[in-house]
Amino acid sequence: ARKLAFEMRxxxxxxxxxxxxxxxxxxxxxxxxxxxxxDPTELPPGVHYAEVQGMDAENEGRGPLFRLPITVIIPETVPMPEGTVSGSEDFTPGRIVRRxxxxxxxxxxxxxxxxRPGGHGCRLIVxxxxxxxxxxxxxxxxxxxYAFLGPDAEAMESIAVVGGRTLELCLTQYWWSLGETAVEYEVAFHxxxxxxxxxxxxxGDAPRRVLLRSPFRKTTxxxxxSLTTHRQVIHPAKAEIRPLSSERDLIPDGRQIYEAQVTFRFNQAKSGTVVPRLPLTDGLLYDATIGPHLWQLYDRNQRLLRTDDIWPDDAGPLRLAKGPHTLVVWIRSTQQSHLAAAKNMVLYLDRSLSSPLxxxxxxxxxxxxAGGPRFSSEMLQVGQILPIYVAAPKxxxxPAAFGxxxxxxxxxxxxxxxxxxxxAGKRPGGYPLVVTGKKKSSGSSGATGTPRKNALAEQILDLKVNHLKSLSEKDQKAFDEISAEILKQKPNYMPVLVARLHRMDHEAKRKERLADVVAAADAVIAQxxxxxxxxxxxxxxxxxxxxxxxxxxxxxxxxxLIDALYRKGRALGYMELPEVLEKHPITDQDAHNKAFEDNFAELAKWVDTRDPKYALLHIRKERRQQRYGKALSLLNQRIQEMGAVKLLDKKRRDMYESLEWEHLRQNADDWMLRRFPHGPQPF
Known part of the structure; x- marks a missing residue:
């Protein structure tokens, strides 16, 4: 009734x-x-303001009951063909001039x-x-x-613009830059x-023709x-949409909030910097259909490396160690249907090239x-059209990592x-240049040559060996049958002996069958x-x-041979671990010591045992000789090179414990909790 009764003139x-x-x-x-x-047609250049005011028709003394503000900006036209506007202003701290x-x-x-003509002291002009x-x-x-101008000083800045649109130019003297200042300015368009x-x-495509034209002044x-960035495109490994808590995540009007959780997995081929980008929602806040988003990046140990949002450039590049990484994105909305697009979103990983291409x-x-000569320089007259040709890279x-x-x-x-x-004489930043393509395969040309007499038999044999390598631990019976069949046909066939060694030396079962690993390695070495x-x-x-x-x-x-020697040495070293000795005591320690030292000496003939691939065996040798300082030095070097690897940190902690360095052991334990969490940090 009160609504119906309301009326106003x-x-x-x-x-x-x-x-x-x-x-x-x-x-x-x-x-x-x-x-x-x-009707702004008669207005001069500048900013113009007006209001439409609503007055109470029965009591205008109350003043305007509502105001509708109207702002009209009339840009000034640049005189042509000069393409230049200029002016001068007297500034005091905080005074703003707009054009x-x-x-x-x-x-x-x-x-x-x-x-700045004349004057004294230095002023900061923005x-x-x-x-x-x-x-x-x-x-x-x-x-x-930001320009610091002393007496009679000048500053020049080139700025990219878009023709045919209005530009706002603001000049001011910074608030803490005291004193009066006269400044002359000039804007010249190119x-x-x-x-x-x-x-x-x-x-690999043909060169692309590009037409250039100088619209109002001659230009060199x-x-x-050049190309400076490699952008890797990653697709989601997993995506799900779910409603959040009905007790906590509700809009006041009762609408439910939904969440899309999208998981990306990628491998960092080598240590370096990367900028993750999510083009579906990056840079969009109030005008976003879905989002904004938050993401978290984890390393292979599930340690949180960074949390970021829709402005990836603000935090700068992120340095990642070599290895697998996981990035998880969360997007929320009250419209479940809007979140469906998030399931197909992609992740960009931008990495700088080692040198511009x-x-x-x-x-x-x-x-x-012909590949040359390249374009040097030419004066382009007003209105002239000049064709140039841009060659695509081969x-x-x-890059080797281009996928x-x-x-x-x-x-x-x-x-x-x-x-x-x-x-600058050119547009700052230039224009975007994008190259697509596919890395050319380095495989064979496809020529088969003259068929060998036993080609079919060899292909069947290769298929059997490849099948052996694919069998899981549960398929031991099938592995034994196929390997026995091949060895009966070709005794001491090396690919089968190597496959057996690798199977015996599987990480999950290694400590349970160390003697079998040594025997399998000896069989390979003997051949x-x-x-x-x-x-x-x-x-x-x-x-x-x-x-x-x-x-x-x-x-x-x-x-x-090197692989077999290393695996044998590792198995001999593992036999001395306390948990292994409890189940399988060493009956002849002298013979065991000789076997380890002889095997290590043979391996050292072929490789540098301090190399990261063999360093753990070298560390084992130093520890057996009670040269803990050398072992610890090499271990610290490997940790610094390889980053957070739980096995290496655990070995260092165990060495501190063996040396009874309790304060360092405790410190190592504390750091292991940080570097190797039990699971991803909750969002």
């Missing part, structure tokens, strides 16, 4: 004559629409020049430019310059138009292009096909600075002529194809 008035509206309005409880006409400029069509960058474009955030279209502002190439053209730019197609130039779906990112710039021109290998690798290799084939064959045998 307003008298409408405008504070400026370029805004027109009706004289009166009657409004009930449901509100009222009315028409406003804004709105209509950027000429075809302009791609501007040079802002600040000059210049801030902003272009508001659809689909851009303010951060994408803004630029700031431009090189291109028919492709986002250039995408495919590795000197194209330069230069992209060739040429004056004509024939030079591009597949062989792609299917990956991208190479970089930039291309077209203009070139000249001695007669101030500023390798170590003296013949030593003789071969101690002589210079010939250049013929037969010599190369022999070297490849003997290299494979050498690697098998």
């Amino acid at each position: 307003f008298r409408l008035q405008s504070t400026q004559d370029w805004v027109k509206t009706g004289d009166a309005m009657f409004m009930n409880y449901s509100g009222k629409r009315f028409r406003i006409e804004v 709105f400029i209509s950027v000429p069509h075809g302009a791609t960058w501007m040079d802002l020049k600040l000059r 210049a801030h430019t902003l272009q508001r474009l659809e689909g851009w955030s303010n951060e994408d279209g803004e630029h700031q310059k 431009g090189v138009e291109t028919d492709d502002r986002h250039l995408e190439l495919s590795a 053209i000197g194209p330069a292009a 230069s992209i060739g730019v040429f004056a004509d197609r024939s030079a591009a096909d 597949s062989s130039q792609l 299917d779906g990956d991208l190479l990112l970089g930039s291309i710039s077209y203009a070139k600075a000249s001695s007669s021109q101030e500023g 390798v002529d170590a003296e013949a290998l030593a003789t071969h690798f101690g002589t210079n290799l010939g250049t013929g194809s037969e010599a190369q084939k022999l070297r490849a064959k003997l290299t494979k045998q050498r690697d098998i």
Whole structure:
């Protein structure tokens, strides 16, 4: 009843004559629409403000009951063909001067020049430019310059712009920079138009033609292009959507909050920096359909490395150790259907290339096909159109880690600075350059050659050996039957002996069958002529194809011998562990010691036992000789090189305990709790 009884009469008035509206309005409880006409055509350049005010028709003395603010910005036109605007201002701390400029069509960058005529002392002047474009955030279209200006000093800054749109230029003297200051400023626009502002190439493709045009002033053209970033594309390993707690996660009006949890897994091939990006929701806050998101990154030990949000560049690159990593993303929304898109979101991993990959730019197609000469420089006259050709990189130039779906990112710039021109002489940052492609396989060309007489039998034998390697621990009976069948056909067949050794030396069962590991290793070692290998690798290799084939064959045998010696030495060392000695005591310690030392000496003939691959066996040798200082030094070196590896940290803690260094043992225990948590940290 109170709603129905509400009614009010307003008298409408405008504070400026370029805004027109009706004289009166009657409004009930449901509100009222009315028409406003804004005619800015006669307004001069600058900022203009007006209000439509609603007065109580029965008591205007109450003043406006509502105000509708209207702001109109009329940018000033840049005189052409000069393409320059200028001015001078007297500043005091905190005084802000704003100018709105209509950027000429075809302009791609501007040079802002600040000059302080005379004066004394030093002043900090701040210049801030902003272009508001659809689909851009303010951060994408803004630029700031802080310039310390002494008497008669100048500062120059080149800024990328978009032609045909309004630019806001703000100048101020910083608040703590005291005193009055006169500043002269000049804005000069430049431009090189291109028919492709986002250039995408495919590795191995034909050169791409790009057309350049100078819209309003002659410009020196000197194209330069390079790729600096490898972007790896990762797809979700797991994604699920679930409702959150009905007691805690409810909107006040009763709507349920849902959560999408998306898990990505990737392998860091070597230690280095990476920037994770989630293009579906990065940079989107209030205007996001879903999100925003939070993510957490874990290493192979489930240790939390970083938590971040929708602005990945704020925290900077993250240094990761070699090995597997997991990134988990959480996105929440009251609309369960909106979260369905998160199941197909991708993760970008941006890594800087070790050195920029230069992209060739040429004056004509024939030079591009021949690989030279490259485009040098040329003066582009006003209105002239110039074709250039950008060559795609070869597949062989792609990084070794480049995979299917990956991208190479970089930039291309077209203009070139000249001695007669101030500023950068080109658009800062250039234009985006993207390269797609597929790493060329280094496999065989596909030629089969002349079929060998026993090719079918050898292929069947290879299939059986590969099947042996694929059998799990539960398939021991099948392994024994197939291996016995092959060894009956070909006694002491090396691939079967190696497969048996690796099976016996499986990490999960190793300590239960150490004697079998030693026996299997001895069987492999017995089939390798170590003296013949030593003789071969101690002589210079010939250049013929037969010599190369022999070297490849003997290299494979050498690697098998080294692998068997290492596995045997590790098994002999494990036999001395307390938990193993309880079940399987060593009956002849002297013979055991001799077996370990002889095996280690043989391994040392072929490899540097301090190498990370064999260092644990070398550490075992030093500990057996009670040279704990050397063992601990080598162990610390391996931990520093390999990062957080639980086995290494555990061995170091055990060594502290053996030496009765209780304070270091306790410290090692504390750090192991941090480095190797029992599970991922809860979100």
